[in-house]
Amino acid sequence: MAGGVIEHRAYARVGLLGNPSDVYFGRTISFSLGNFWASVKLLPSKDLVIVPHPTHDLVQFNSLSHLVDRLQSDSYYGGVRLLLAICKIFYAHCKDNGIRLHERNFTLSYDTHIPRQTGLSGSSAIVCAALSCLLDFYEVRHLIKVEVRPNLILNAEKELGIVAGLQDRVAQVYGGLVYMDFDKKHMEEFGYGKYEAMDIDLLPQLYLIYAENPSDSGKVHSTVRERWLNGDKLIISSMEEVAKLPLEGRTALLAKDYTKFADLMNRNFDLRRQMFGDEVLGAMNIEMVEVARRVGAASKFTGSGGAVVVYCPDGAAQAKLVEDGCKAAGFAFQAVKVIPSVLNEEDDL
Known part of the structure; x- marks a missing residue:
């Protein structure tokens, strides 16, 4: 090679x-x-x-x-x-x-x-x-x-x-x-x-919303790390709750309980918003989440902002409503493609 x-x-x-x-x-x-x-x-x-x-x-x-x-x-x-x-x-x-x-x-x-x-x-x-x-x-x-x-x-x-x-x-x-x-x-x-x-x-069909011009993303410095290090009770308890969501999420996915899964997605974003505040998250990022939630879909950040992952419990018709909302707001919208494991025989653990 x-x-x-x-x-x-x-x-x-x-x-x-x-x-x-x-x-x-x-x-x-x-x-x-x-x-x-x-x-x-x-x-x-x-x-x-x-x-x-x-x-x-x-x-x-x-x-x-x-x-x-x-x-x-x-x-x-x-x-x-x-x-x-x-x-x-x-x-x-x-x-x-x-x-x-x-x-x-x-x-x-x-x-x-x-x-x-x-x-x-x-x-x-x-x-x-x-x-x-x-x-x-x-x-x-x-x-x-x-x-x-x-x-x-x-x-x-x-x-x-x-x-x-x-x-x-x-x-x-x-x-x-x-x-x-x-x-x-x-x-x-x-x-x-x-x-x-x-x-x-195990994953249901998911969708992606992202800003093609993300210049309006949150630019205010976050103090969450400093507050966590300083023992802020709200930050510590909220972060502990965020850390429990994947435990529940793994159980929900294994059972294909997508109603529970949707609740966990929404809760993840709500906790993040509570800790970081709207100024840090940025108006455009929050609007991407809200475009999906207005029609009953679950949504949260894929990372720290700029894109949102969406689950539509009511299927394709609901996804079309989200897509229409994205077009009106100027956001890109597309179905998610999940890549299988990329490890090979030489990568055995």
């Missing part, structure tokens, strides 16, 4: 229940979203080259005002920095764990179809796909445990100042539908959580 082109995809993810408790030693259920993905290509080469994307790593502009407008809409972010970071973290991990790497070089490039700023984990998808390419190029997939790989992805993003938890990376490494328990004792002992694959056929 090291002698030819290697290409991997990593898919967007949906936090179905329990977010954001993954960074508070909680639990989550997430799945891989087949509607959107990032891909990374590795080609053996004389020198080690990281190729900038012609759109996402733009360095040529029409004017100074064009440059400033671009920075205001997309910030300073691009994919090259993500590829550089995972290369560094991967090398350090192998060195620290006595994993020998050959000396051949490569050219790394990427593409992404995941809408920006939609809370669908676009950055971690690029990193995840790149890590898969490195594992195959250096033929070390069997030497780096599946449970550890989300940590490497997260560490690469932390290297760049991205604040996040393990949930997204676990969903993207494993694929499919995954139940996660970030029990504090287990995390402190092993460095990762307890991850359990679930049958994707």
Whole structure:
């Protein structure tokens, strides 16, 4: 494999229940979203080259005002920095764990179809796909445990100042539908959580709402983390309740009790809104949730905002009402495609 082109995809993810408790030693259920993905290509080469994307790593502009407008809409972010970071973290991990790497070089490039700023984990998808390419190029997939790989992805993003938890990376490494328990004792002992694959056929038909122009998303800094660390009783009790939702959700999905499942989805968002407040969540994000709820559908954020996952208990007719509401509000709406597990025989736990 090291002698030819290697290409991997990593898919967007949906936090179905329990977010954001993954960074508070909680639990989550997430799945891989087949509607959107990032891909990374590795080609053996004389020198080690990281190729900038012609759109996402733009360095040529029409004017100074064009440059400033671009920075205001997309910030300073691009994919090259993500590829550089995972290369560094991967090398350090192998060195620290006595994993020998050959000396051949490569050219790394990427593409992404995941809408920006939609809370669908676009950055971690690029990193995840790149890590898969490195594992195959250096033929070390069997030497780096599946449970550890989300940590490497997260560490690469932390290297760049991205604040996040393990949930997204676990969903993207494993694929499919995954139940996660970030029990504090287990995390402190092993460095990762307890991850359990679930049958994707347990899921009902779900839908996705997202903002194609998410500039109106919440931009006010959240104080939830500080309040949690300072022992705020409301935050601690609310986060504990959020962390219990996936336990109930797993039971509901296994029993195909979708009425209970819908209630849990709605409760997840309501607790988040109670903790973070409307200013932090942003008017556009709240409206995406409300578009679905006005016609009786269940809805919650897929992540921290920018996109919403929807369940329509009354079926296709109700989904059409949600779609009509989205069109009126200027939101994108589509049926969810769930990707099965992406692990292979070399990824045995």
